[in-house]
């Protein structure tokens with residue numbers, strides 16, 4: 001048995017929120033590492049994990065009867081996928097994160113408006129994170145319509161789905177070019193090409209969204225940084241999937257998006273040429 005306990009200690013001093021983007025990034029990275037290690041716990045030994053929680057953020061305790069003030073230290077744009085619950089994978093509580101979730105973590109005008117609102121109204125906000133994830137269904141749909149244009153036909157009459165896929169297609173094209181650049185034209189007949197294209201596209205899609213938020217939201221506000229990462233459903237780490245085994249640790253964490261086309265080419269090359277994608281290409 002493993003117990004995960006939320007503990008509220010009214011005598012504990014209120015937690016000091018991260019005062020800078022670097023601190024906010026560190027808090028999220030540390031939280032994700034604790035979460036990912038849950039699987040290392042010994043079920044037989046009956047281990048217990050205690051997560052401190054401040055009930056004042058729920059309007060309990062000395063704040064009883066008054067709505068707590070909204071004070072997130074980070075905003076997250078994530079996929080709607082049920083396997084990626086944002087607060088849980090970063091071990092954060094109520095009032096810590098301003099979360100926007102949409103299939104494929106694409107930047108549409110409503111998402112942009114929500115994140116722009118957060119960056120204007122919450123002085124506590126220091127960081128914006130775009131979190132893609134491996135095995136993403138929305139990215140897979142975009143990859144399939146890229147590889148077999150006939151699959152795009154049903155989307156012609158399905159505008160809502162089409163608008164999601166359309167926003168992902170540039171990342172798929174960038175990923176396809178990166179795979180071809182690194183492995184040559186022969187990569188197209190590789191048994192694992194589709195899987196490699198999906199996961200490379202996941203990275204490029206998250207990086208594109210982060211780049212766009214940096215220019216559309218963060219740069220206008222000043223003091224807010226934008227980072228991106230890809231959540232690995234198997235290891236539970238937020239990472240840049242370069243290594244086959246995330247236990248290596250060198251590709252874990254949150255990353256700054258590229259600054260220009262050359263940076264995107266470099267990122268695509270690193271992912272397409274990394275051990276993780278090479279292992280997928282082998283099928």
Ligand SMILES: [Zn+2]
Pocket residue numbers: 079080081103104105133135136137138139
């Ligand atoms: Zn997804």
